[in-house]
Amino acid sequence: MTGNGADGNTVLSVRDLTVEFSSGGGVLRAVDGVSFDLAAGGALGVVGESGSGKSTTALALLGLHRHTDARVTGRILLGAEITDGTGGVDVNALDDEGVRRLRGRRIAMIFQDPLSALDPYYRIGDQIAEVYRTHSGAGRRAAWARAVEVLDRVGIPDAARRARARPHEFSGGMRQRALIAMALACEPEILVADEPTSALDVTVQAQILDLLDELRADTGMALLLVTHDLGVVSRSADEVLVMHRGRAVEQGPVREVLRAPARPYTRALLDAVPRLDAPRAARREPGDPLLTVTDLTREFRRPGRGLRRETTRAVDGVSLDVRRGETLGVVGESGSGKTTLVRMMVGLLAPTSGRISFEDRDVTGLPEKRLRSIRGDLQMVFQDPTSSLNPRRTVGDGIADPLRVRGVPAGEARQTARELMERVGLDPARHDRYPHEFSGGQRQRVGIARALSLRPKLLVCDEPVSALDVSTQAQILELLRDVQEDYGLTIVFVSHDLAVIRQVSDRVAVMRGGALVELADVDELYASPRHEYTRALLTAVPVLA
Amino acid sequence: MILYLVRRLGSLLVLLVVMTAVVYGIFYAIPADPAILVCGKGCDGAQLAVVHHKLGLDQPITAQYWHFLEGLVVGRDYSSGPDVTHCAAPCLGYSFQTDLPVLSLIAQRLPVSLSLTAGALVLWTVTGVSLGLVSALREKRLTDRLITVFVLGGLGTPVFVSGLLLLMVFCGWLQWLDFPVYVPLTEDPAGWARNLILPWLTLTILQSAIFTRLTRTGMLETLSEDHIRTFRAYGLPERRVIGRHALRGALTPLISINAVEFGVVLVNAMLTETLFGLPGIGQLIVQSSNNVDLPVVAGLTLTAGLAVVLANTAADLLYATVDRRVVLA
Numbered sequence: 001m002t003g004n005g006a007d008g009n010t011v012l013s014v015r016d017l018t019v020e021f022s023s024g025g026g027v028l029r030a031v032d033g034v035s036f037d038l039a040a041g042g043a044l045g046v047v048g049e050s051g052s053g054k055s056t057t058a059l060a061l062l063g064l065h066r067h068t069d070a071r072v073t074g075r076i077l078l079g080a081e082i083t084d085g086t087g088g089v090d091v092n093a094l095d096d097e098g099v100r101r102l103r104g105r106r107i108a109m110i111f112q113d114p115l116s117a118l119d120p121y122y123r124i125g126d127q128i129a130e131v132y133r134t135h136s137g138a139g140r141r142a143a144w145a146r147a148v149e150v151l152d153r154v155g156i157p158d159a160a161r162r163a164r165a166r167p168h169e170f171s172g173g174m175r176q177r178a179l180i181a182m183a184l185a186c187e188p189e190i191l192v193a194d195e196p197t198s199a200l201d202v203t204v205q206a207q208i209l210d211l212l213d214e215l216r217a218d219t220g221m222a223l224l225l226v227t228h229d230l231g232v233v234s235r236s237a238d239e240v241l242v243m244h245r246g247r248a249v250e251q252g253p254v255r256e257v258l259r260a261p262a263r264p265y266t267r268a269l270l271d272a273v274p275r276l277d278a279p280r281a282a283r284r285e286p287g288d289p290l291l292t293v294t295d296l297t298r299e300f301r302r303p304g305r306g307l308r309r310e311t312t313r314a315v316d317g318v319s320l321d322v323r324r325g326e327t328l329g330v331v332g333e334s335g336s337g338k339t340t341l342v343r344m345m346v347g348l349l350a351p352t353s354g355r356i357s358f359e360d361r362d363v364t365g366l367p368e369k370r371l372r373s374i375r376g377d378l379q380m381v382f383q384d385p386t387s388s389l390n391p392r393r394t395v396g397d398g399i400a401d402p403l404r405v406r407g408v409p410a411g412e413a414r415q416t417a418r419e420l421m422e423r424v425g426l427d428p429a430r431h432d433r434y435p436h437e438f439s440g441g442q443r444q445r446v447g448i449a450r451a452l453s454l455r456p457k458l459l460v461c462d463e464p465v466s467a468l469d470v471s472t473q474a475q476i477l478e479l480l481r482d483v484q485e486d487y488g489l490t491i492v493f494v495s496h497d498l499a500v501i502r503q504v505s506d507r508v509a510v511m512r513g514g515a516l517v518e519l520a521d522v523d524e525l526y527a528s529p530r531h532e533y534t535r536a537l538l539t540a541v542p543v544l545a
Numbered sequence: 546m547i548l549y550l551v552r553r554l555g556s557l558l559v560l561l562v563v564m565t566a567v568v569y570g571i572f573y574a575i576p577a578d579p580a581i582l583v584c585g586k587g588c589d590g591a592q593l594a595v596v597h598h599k600l601g602l603d604q605p606i607t608a609q610y611w612h613f614l615e616g617l618v619v620g621r622d623y624s625s626g627p628d629v630t631h632c633a634a635p636c637l638g639y640s641f642q643t644d645l646p647v648l649s650l651i652a653q654r655l656p657v658s659l660s661l662t663a664g665a666l667v668l669w670t671v672t673g674v675s676l677g678l679v680s681a682l683r684e685k686r687l688t689d690r691l692i693t694v695f696v697l698g699g700l701g702t703p704v705f706v707s708g709l710l711l712l713m714v715f716c717g718w719l720q721w722l723d724f725p726v727y728v729p730l731t732e733d734p735a736g737w738a739r740n741l742i743l744p745w746l747t748l749t750i751l752q753s754a755i756f757t758r759l760t761r762t763g764m765l766e767t768l769s770e771d772h773i774r775t776f777r778a779y780g781l782p783e784r785r786v787i788g789r790h791a792l793r794g795a796l797t798p799l800i801s802i803n804a805v806e807f808g809v810v811l812v813n814a815m816l817t818e819t820l821f822g823l824p825g826i827g828q829l830i831v832q833s834s835n836n837v838d839l840p841v842v843a844g845l846t847l848t849a850g851l852a853v854v855l856a857n858t859a860a861d862l863l864y865a866t867v868d869r870r871v872v873l874a
Contacts, residue, residue, distance in 0.1 A: 121794065
């Protein structure tokens, strides 16, 4: 994006960084001999899947493994003097007090979840001012002025007033801006960003990445960008370091590495990424409407000021049909009402008004007893495979439970559960294991098996792959495609990820602020989006170079 | 906020009516006759009937309860022969045993109970929070384990045991203190405090054990939160990270714990008062229950209910001030 920023001096030089955790007798090497350099004004992307050691590396740069059971070896040289031959400061060799003085002043860090990264009890301006005062020794008044100044710099509107707000009064994007402002307060040479945009919507992500680019260009601050998203790296970094199981498998200029990866792991990683421009399987010809919603609305009420109550319209007059045999993608940013909509579709949530009909039968507001007859036809797969499984029941029992509830004899239910496990690619011999013994991808397979146990007609998947690494994500998407063929399923697939939606859907519904903005065939929607919001969404997605 | 207060007030009224109704119900169900206790030995049938009439016990229990409610809202008249005494609202009636107005009986004893609980509250909060903080920062080391032993000991010892032990040690063996006698704060502040030391300690041992545990858990939880990592990553001195950011998060829940625990504290305060012979509300509860002194028991129930609800409301309001994310409704 900004070309090769490596014209400046080296501000960070890492050699042979190794981080080991001793756990129950054994030693786990989370980072294994990683070396890299970062130039002033440059941006290095560190990519890898979960457990690759990328965040562990980032934390080590600020000496944040101190006083944990991690053992850090290697050299972490910091400072503009490195190239002059005078040598920089070795973070790893400093005492605690020395490291503390570096943190925030010369090397700052921003984190993934901007909600929890700020103290909920204090005003945002105070938190930034506190950091500034710690390193500059400025007075209260000056520190507050500095806080307002940096908040203004990162694009918080009306910064002088908003500095008095507490974190919960800020949106996700604004919180991340506030955290960046905190990082800017002492004008550090290096900013370490650990998945800074992973918790944000694509349009907000684009704004934050733009801001980081701009700050880098203006201040000459170097950026170390840790992310799982190759699109983000491609957009915002000059150099990339690919990590796998603690090792640096490939390193080089972004364009070269992403266009012509030298290592098989990098190639596999790139292949697994759903792309907006990749060829996709032929569209299925949808049949007659299986489920139709008409003018569906759902309101939530919460207490407001005084005696009043505030009403939020989460879904606002949505009409659409889901056709037999198709996959309908539902895409939108957080708060767009997509989850509320699909929960109403499967009868988990009652609509405030509007109509839902399933197989030409009005099922709106049916009493639970009558609804039960169609519950089996409507099943759901949830986003978080960890919290949607009961940790105290074995996965076999979990899968068999829906059958048992319906009076299938225990032996038969168990047998079916084992068959389902096999079908979704799990070893049926592990039916008596508990969810925590499975990986994230395997747990999502369990979730799918459980949803399939009642042989539903409609399967609603709410962000089923958002918590998974790209390679696992690709496997789960393939599994869903397979079972759709086998079981003749109709799928409603909810996601915030436009590339994933494009890959799996036949038709796509775009939602915003509770309303249906656009509904079109997938090819048409991506090739020539009609609505301006759809266009904005599509341009915000970082694309692989 | 307004909605919250309206609701709280509504539920308070319902609660008080139900509580006092239960007291009257229990009174009706137990076989004891307070008139016999009042009349004394050697009372004949006729004299007993007079006492019955005077105390209103010849009326059905529902009528008695109705008069009680009436007295609360509009006041009521008591006639003993030719004189009529008016008892203005809120009228809790007169004690069967002493003929004194219940309201003044309670008002007289309230300062004693307040002295005991307020002083102990300060002590156990300070002790509990400090020990909990040390315990969390020295997690799994010797200090933490020693504190855990204290906590388990404190939790497992009822106040009538710990109070008795304190009495034996400080008044018996060591003779550092005289046996406590209540001295009003307004008369002699030093004497007030000296005499309350042992009762305070008795309550503190138990309650600070709870607080130590809660502070320790809260601290460990908060210390593992992301925003603590943020401030460490920004080079704030550890003292500040703990003192300003971690402690705030760990202590906020204690506000509501104090409110929830309030009822338990009342019971323990009652036992402590009885043990040390302090003329407080607790002692009055024990005496009036033993004497089947219905007006006093009902009045005390009302007071305790009111206190619990007020404490909880105050805690809710305080919590919403401390943690702005909380919206009361």
